[in-house]
Amino acid sequence: MDTAAAATAGGSHHTLAIGLFVGVVVVTLGITAWAGRRSRAAEDFYAGGRDFSPLQNGFAISGDYMSAASFLGVTGLIALYGYDGLLYTIGFLVAWLVVLMLVAELVRNCGRYTIGDVLAMRMRQRPVRAASGISSIVVTLFYLLAQMVGAGSLVSLLLGLDSGQARGWTIVGVGALMVVYVTVGGMKATTWIQIVKCVLLLSGTLLLCVLVVVRFHGDLGSLARSAASGSGFGDAYLSPGLKYGGSATNRLDFVSLGIALVLGTGGLPHILARFYTVPTARAARRSAMWAIGLVGSFYLMTIVLGLGASALVGASTIRSSNEAGNTAVPLLSEVLGGGSGSNGGAVLFALTSAVAFATILAVVAGLTLASSASFAHDLWARAFRHQDEEQPTEHQEVVVARIAAVVIGVVAIVLSLFAQKLNVAFLVGIAFAVAASANLPALLFNLFWRRFTTRGATWAIYGGLVPALVLVVFSPVVSGSPAAIFPGVDFHWFPLQNPGIVSIPCGFLFGWLGTVTSGSSADPDGYAELEVRALTGAGAV
Amino acid sequence: MRHREPETPPEAQAAEAPAGDQDGRRGGAAGFDWWAAPASRPRAVAARTEAVQPQQAQPQQAQPEQGQTQEAEPQQAEVVPGQPGPGRAGPERVARTAPEPGVAGPAAPVDTEVARGVAEGVAEPAPRAAEVYRHVQAGEEFREVRREYRRFVFPACAAFLAWYLVYIVAAVTLPGVMDRQIAGPFTVAWALGLLQFASTFLITWLYARHARDRRDRLALGLRWETQDRLR
Numbered sequence: 001m002d003t004a005a006a007a008t009a010g011g012s013h014h015t016l017a018i019g020l021f022v023g024v025v026v027v028t029l030g031i032t033a034w035a036g037r038r039s040r041a042a043e044d045f046y047a048g049g050r051d052f053s054p055l056q057n058g059f060a061i062s063g064d065y066m067s068a069a070s071f072l073g074v075t076g077l078i079a080l081y082g083y084d085g086l087l088y089t090i091g092f093l094v095a096w097l098v099v100l101m102l103v104a105e106l107v108r109n110c111g112r113y114t115i116g117d118v119l120a121m122r123m124r125q126r127p128v129r130a131a132s133g134i135s136s137i138v139v140t141l142f143y144l145l146a147q148m149v150g151a152g153s154l155v156s157l158l159l160g161l162d163s164g165q166a167r168g169w170t171i172v173g174v175g176a177l178m179v180v181y182v183t184v185g186g187m188k189a190t191t192w193i194q195i196v197k198c199v200l201l202l203s204g205t206l207l208l209c210v211l212v213v214v215r216f217h218g219d220l221g222s223l224a225r226s227a228a229s230g231s232g233f234g235d236a237y238l239s240p241g242l243k244y245g246g247s248a249t250n251r252l253d254f255v256s257l258g259i260a261l262v263l264g265t266g267g268l269p270h271i272l273a274r275f276y277t278v279p280t281a282r283a284a285r286r287s288a289m290w291a292i293g294l295v296g297s298f299y300l301m302t303i304v305l306g307l308g309a310s311a312l313v314g315a316s317t318i319r320s321s322n323e324a325g326n327t328a329v330p331l332l333s334e335v336l337g338g339g340s341g342s343n344g345g346a347v348l349f350a351l352t353s354a355v356a357f358a359t360i361l362a363v364v365a366g367l368t369l370a371s372s373a374s375f376a377h378d379l380w381a382r383a384f385r386h387q388d389e390e391q392p393t394e395h396q397e398v399v400v401a402r403i404a405a406v407v408i409g410v411v412a413i414v415l416s417l418f419a420q421k422l423n424v425a426f427l428v429g430i431a432f433a434v435a436a437s438a439n440l441p442a443l444l445f446n447l448f449w450r451r452f453t454t455r456g457a458t459w460a461i462y463g464g465l466v467p468a469l470v471l472v473v474f475s476p477v478v479s480g481s482p483a484a485i486f487p488g489v490d491f492h493w494f495p496l497q498n499p500g501i502v503s504i505p506c507g508f509l510f511g512w513l514g515t516v517t518s519g520s521s522a523d524p525d526g527y528a529e530l531e532v533r534a535l536t537g538a539g540a541v
Numbered sequence: 542m543r544h545r546e547p548e549t550p551p552e553a554q555a556a557e558a559p560a561g562d563q564d565g566r567r568g569g570a571a572g573f574d575w576w577a578a579p580a581s582r583p584r585a586v587a588a589r590t591e592a593v594q595p596q597q598a599q600p601q602q603a604q605p606e607q608g609q610t611q612e613a614e615p616q617q618a619e620v621v622p623g624q625p626g627p628g629r630a631g632p633e634r635v636a637r638t639a640p641e642p643g644v645a646g647p648a649a650p651v652d653t654e655v656a657r658g659v660a661e662g663v664a665e666p667a668p669r670a671a672e673v674y675r676h677v678q679a680g681e682e683f684r685e686v687r688r689e690y691r692r693f694v695f696p697a698c699a700a701f702l703a704w705y706l707v708y709i710v711a712a713v714t715l716p717g718v719m720d721r722q723i724a725g726p727f728t729v730a731w732a733l734g735l736l737q738f739a740s741t742f743l744i745t746w747l748y749a750r751h752a753r754d755r756r757d758r759l760a761l762g763l764r765w766e767t768q769d770r771l772r
Contacts, residue, residue, distance in 0.1 A: 090737045239730060
């Protein structure tokens with residue numbers, strides 16, 4: 001009797017979850033169809049017509065940024081490791097100051113659709129577009145892999161289909177959906193999907209947060225104490241060092257990750273592309289401010305959720321469901337709704353799962369769009385062309401971008417199927433490290449250093465990208481540790497998991513070295529144009 | 542003639558007035574609607590009409606008030622040495638286009654990146670456009686915008702990056718300090734972590750306020766002015 005009741009309850013909560021998932025898919029496809037009929041020009045496809053308001057764009061940026069890794073992964077880390085999970089949220093938030101002050105307005109004023117546009121304003125465009133196009137695609141592919149691998153394991157887990165095949169089909173389904181969003185709807189559809197998803201995510205988080213606080217009668221101290229006892233670590237749970245303590249290497253690894261998180265956001269192509277969807281630099285600033293407010297409040301709420309999960313669900317239950325803690329939030333919502341088997345629990349569980357699903361769909365769409373724009377606008381239309389060749393029309397460029405979205409979607413699906421064992425948080429950390437090493441140095445030098453040259457720009461990009469990738473290949477992530485991709489072999493010599501602490505200085509160093517060894521000096525007219533346009537917005541599209 | 546001095550618009554000359562940049566700032570905060578300024582209106586007028594009173598806006602040249610003083614500055618900087626005529630512009634112009642002697646300027650165009658860009662088929666900005674940008678860049682008004690921007694952003698970035706680095710290094714190396722309890726179960730580490738949130742929000746607010754009060758009005762005026770010259 002008991003088992004039968006549990007089985008029906010389990011069945012119904014999965015049915016409800018599946019129903020909500022279908023609802024999310026229908027709504028997003030509806031948005032795509034609606035936006036697709038309205039976008040024709042390249043401006044619509046890449047930049048959503050540039051007529052979003054700062055508030056809308058602020059929500060869309062937050063939607064792009066608060067991925068499943070944040071909602072599920074970081075909350076899980078806080079639930080399992082307490083204070084060390086909090087360190088992640090701080091890195092993710094503080095990074096926005098770099099974007100707000102150094103990048104958002106200037107990039108909005110100088111570029112059209114991609115990072116390559118900003119560099120090409122004062123550099124020879126073929127080499128810098130080739131370099132920035134390649135690095136942008138690498139960064140977005142890593143990020144995309146993280147999201148899709150996460151999607152596979154989470155969706156199958158949430159739907160109770162815990163088999164390799166179900167996971168594979170989930171990845172294929174998510175990949176197919178993201179290709180449809182991007183090819184049919186372009187930036188306009190992607191932006192609206194982000195906005196809807198962000199509203200869903202914030203309301204879901206707020207609801208759970210309020211329920212947790214009410215459960216503890218508003219006493220955060222007793223919440224923290226219960227979380228500490230639920231975690232099984234006692235007081236150590238509320239202090240740093242649970243995950244990143246111990247050996248010096250482990251601690252250094254954390255500092256490396258922290259630097260990569262803070263500097264990486266400013267080089268993420270899908271975040272920078274968002275600033276082109278508003279009309280002016282001031283609107284870009286205000287959307288960044290909205291994003292900081294929304295992202296900041298979201299992370300403050302995830303701290304409460306993480307502590308709540310540890311206190312109400314218990315670390316051992318979370319671990320037995322998912323070793324990395326990725327299911328902490330759904331489990332918490334079930335408890336808050338009245339526990340497993342109750343109707344309230346089933347409804348809240350299904351709602352949380354649907355929010356997580358919407359999150360994954362929205363983020364992969366934004367990533368696919370950014371990488372297809374890099375390919376079509378930077379590589380195909382400009383970098384891969386001889387000087388005497390005719391420029392393709394904007395229409396041709398958009399057609400190529402749509403084809404590129406399909407190809408990138410397929411590549412991401414195939415890679416994700418092979419990468420299912422990789423850790424999601426690790427992949428996101430690599431994406432941030434590559435973005436910080438390859439894109440950010442070139443971007444900052446370009447904006448602020450008068451003497452920066454084309455050679456400096458290409459050296460900065462490749463000089464950050466190559467060390468970052470090489471160090472990852474020879475890190476314990478790939479070989480030589482039980483959790484590695486190839487646990488059987490050991491060819492690692494770099495001790496850290498995150499390459500940021502070495503590769504980011506490499507990017508800056510090579511940018512400087514390439515510039516001072518350049519045969520030709522920087523073009524003063526180019527810098528005058530860039531500086532005037534960046535700070536005043538003259539000639540901005 | 543390749544290096545032609547961009548003509549100083551007569552209304553700007555007429556608007557010459559004692560430069561008082563405090564005035565521009567004071568008017569900067571309130572009643573300034575960015576969205577109402579279309580690019581097609583004559584240079585910087587759009588920005589000004591928002592700032593000055595409607596009855597003052599009518600005789601524009603005669604009103605050395607608020608934003609106008611600002612707009613007039615670059616021309617002023619240009620004409621200060623003498624008459625703004627093609628005859629006098631020669632030496633001045635050379636000094637501007639080649640700020641570093643020995644480094645490739647217009648005199649040795651083969652070496653510069655633009656020259657290579659041309660060889661490669663990159664669309665080079667017309668010489669006239671390049672000159673307008675150089676002219677604006679050298680102007681006092683633009684230098685003011687840049688100074689204000691850098692004066693806030695560089696120290697603020699250095700400060701928050703240092704504070705963040707100190708925080709994460711302390712979190713992994715100083716357990717003794719971080720574990721000290723402050724309120725209930727919460728330790729120094731929690732206080733510092735929440736302070737990171739607070740400082741992020743605070744810097745965001747300060748930056749926005751600084752940009753709005755010190756840069757936006759000036760930058761928008763320069764934008765329309767530059768675009769008008771480029772037309």
